[in-house]
Structures are given as C-alpha cells and as structure tokens.
Amino acid sequence: MWREAAWLMVLLLLFHQICAAKDDEEHLCPPSSCGKITNIKEPFRLQGDPENCGHKSYELGCENNVSVLYLLSAKYQVEAINYKNYTVRVVDPALQHHNCSSLPLHSLSRSNFSDTYSYHNNLYQAGLSAYDNWESLNFEHIVFLNCKHSVKENRKYVESGECVKWDSEGYAYAVSGDLKAEDFEVGCDVKLVAPTSLRSLNYDSYTAIHRGLAYGFEISWVNLACQKISCSMFSCYFDSKSQNLACSSDGGRRTGSDLEGEGGKKEIGEIEE
Numbered sequence: 001m002w003r004e005a006a007w008l009m010v011l012l013l014l015f016h017q018i019c020a021a022k023d024d025e026e027h028l029c030p031p032s033s034c035g036k037i038t039n040i041k042e043p044f045r046l047q048g049d050p051e052n053c054g055h056k057s058y059e060l061g062c063e064n065n066v067s068v069l070y071l072l073s074a075k076y077q078v079e080a081i082n083y084k085n086y087t088v089r090v091v092d093p094a095l096q097h098h099n100c101s102s103l104p105l106h107s108l109s110r111s112n113f114s115d116t117y118s119y120h121n122n123l124y125q126a127g128l129s130a131y132d133n134w135e136s137l138n139f140e141h142i143v144f145l146n147c148k149h150s151v152k153e154n155r156k157y158v159e160s161g162e163c164v165k166w167d168s169e170g171y172a173y174a175v176s177g178d179l180k181a182e183d184f185e186v187g188c189d190v191k192l193v194a195p196t197s198l199r200s201l202n203y204d205s206y207t208a209i210h211r212g213l214a215y216g217f218e219i220s221w222v223n224l225a226c227q228k229i230s231c232s233m234f235s236c237y238f239d240s241k242s243q244n245l246a247c248s249s250d251g252g253r254r255t256g257s258d259l260e261g262e263g264g265k266k267e268i269g270e271i272e273e
C-alpha cells in the first residue's frame with residue numbers, strides 16, 4: 001500500500017517539475033505568424049517552431065500562406081484564435097464566400113467530438129465545458145437533405161435548389177438546427193452536416209445559410225485550459241458572463257438555465273497566460 005503511495009508522490013513531483021520547466025520555456029517563444037493569423041502561441045505552435053514551443057498536438061500547418069488546423073480526419077483553415085475565451089474559429093477550406101455551390105468537404109457535427117475512443121477528440125471541444133459538449137458555445141448544425149418529394153409544409157426546410165443539387169431527381173434542402181423527430185420527413189436522406197457559429201443569422205434563405213457556413217465555426221480547447229486550475233470535485237468550464245474559467249458542482253448540467261441559479265458555482269480568478 002505505502003509503495004503505491006510513494007510512487008504516486010514521485011510521479012506527482014516529476015509532473016510538477018515538468019510543468020514548471022514548461023512555463024519557463026513559454027516565455028522564450030514569441031508568437032508565430034502565418035498569413036492573417038499573427039498570434040500563434042501556447043498552446044498552439046506553428047510547424048517549424050522550436051520544439052519547446054506550444055504543444056505538439058496543437059501544431060498548426062502553414063499552407064500557401066494560410067494557417068491550417070488538423071481536426072479529426074480533416075483539415076480546416078484558421079480564421080481567428082481567441083486566447084481570452086479559449087476558442088479557435090475555423091472554416092472548411094472548400095467553402096468559398098459568394099459561391100453558394102461550394103460545400104464543405106467533410107461532415108462534422110457535435111457527435112464527432114463525443115467519440116470517446118479517439119484520443120484526438122480530447123484536443124478540442126464543441127462546447128465550453130471540459131467534459132461535455134455543453135451548448136454554451138454557438139455551434140449550430142446545418143443539415144443537408146435530399147428528398148424524394150417536395151417538402152413545402154415544413155418551414156425549416158430551405159430549398160438549396162439553384163446552389164446545391166444532389167441528383168437530378170431529388171429535392172435538395174438545408175435545415176438549420178438539430179432535426180427533431182417530428183421534423184424528419186419521410187423519403188429524405190441526410191447528405192451532409194456542417195456547423196456554423198455565426199450568431200443571429202437569418203436562416204430562411206440558402207444564401208444566408210451559406211454565409212453562415214463560410215463564416216466557419218468555433219471549437220474550444222477548454223479541456224486543456226482547465227488543467228491549469230483545480231476544481232477538485234467540481235467540473236470546470238468557461239463562463240461567458242465573467243469571461244473566466246469557473247468551477248461548477250453540477251456535473252449533469254445540460255441547459256443554460258441551470259447556470260442562472262447559483263448551483264454550487266464558484267468563480268476562479270483570471271488565469272494568467
């Protein structure tokens with residue numbers, strides 16, 4: 001019994017030393033820059049940066065003067081990195097502004113982030129809480145459907161006709177938000193799902209939906225950021241109101257309204273960068 005405890009102590013000490021060393025190194029790394037992204041720094045690093053800079057798993061590429069982020073099986077163009085709220089906004093490289101026929105190369109939805117069997121899913125979250133994809137981050141799904149018949153009666157179904165056609169026979173639609181069972185029309189196939197984080201978008205024309213897709217979507221590294229603070233039995237999340245990491249005792253938290261009550265929530269001071 002004491003043997004395990006001793007080993008644990010040794011490991012903890014080692015871990016602390018590694019972390020301390022890492023903090024020292026961070027100060028030796030000036031921000032890197034590629035194209036319009038000029039603030040690449042810890043936890044990120046740019047390909048070719050000195051080895052001690054940033055985390056290897058948060059390495060960005062630089063292709064044709066564009067910063068590139070590798071996410072799951074795909075790569076995305078980096079639009080902005082926000083160190084204050086631990087988010088990075090990315091966009092699928094196939095999406096072109098003002099070309100409503102351009103579509104994302106890859107399907108991506110909240111569920112891609114909750115596959116616990118893939119190590120890489122731990123790098124980014126589709127939410128602002130460390131261990132669940134809690135919906136405080138604006139991460140809205142756009143679902144592309146191809147239907148055998150025309151769907152006129154459901155206003156959520158926006159025709160993408162002129163812009164996107166899946167085959168000559170079907171009727172092509174895009175729906176924003178999650179498809180509830182009652183919204184699902186018989187004879188419709190899901191062709192593609194892609195996220196957007198553009199707020200207060202008017203989703204009743206396909207041009208507007210496409211604008212949302214081309215704006216891109218935010219993902220967060222709150223899971224990593226949360227390793228810097230200790231919430232003990234509380235769970236850690238980014239509190240948009242105070243713009244700080246915070247601890248909450250309500251592990252099963254699912255909706256924003258739960259947050260309004262105090263619910264054991266306690267604020268942690270500004271985390272130094």
Ligand SMILES: *[C@@H]1O[C@H](CO)[C@@H](O)[C@H](O)[C@H]1NC(C)=O
Binds near residue numbers: 034035065
């Ligand atoms: C790379 O992008 C930056 C910022 O958009 C621009 O100022 C610069 O001229 C570009 N360089 C090349 C070689 O295209």
Ligand SMILES: *[C@@H]1O[C@H](CO)[C@@H](O)[C@H](O)[C@H]1NC(C)=O
Binds near residue numbers: 072074106108109112
């Ligand atoms: C997300 O999951 C879907 C379904 O498993 C898969 O087809 C898609 O390629 C995944 N997206 C990325 C970017 O890996």
Ligand SMILES: *[C@@H]1O[C@H](CO)[C@@H](O)[C@H](O)[C@H]1NC(C)=O
Binds near residue numbers: 096099100101102
């Ligand atoms: C618009 O996007 C479509 C689909 O990717 C592509 O085939 C077409 O060439 C693009 N049009 C222009 C003007 O770039």
Ligand SMILES: *[C@@H]1O[C@H](CO)[C@@H](O)[C@H](O)[C@H]1NC(C)=O
Binds near residue numbers: 082085087137138218
């Ligand atoms: C994070 O900060 C950026 C820049 O201020 C802002 O555009 C974005 O909406 C913020 N995201 C969240 C989830 O607070």
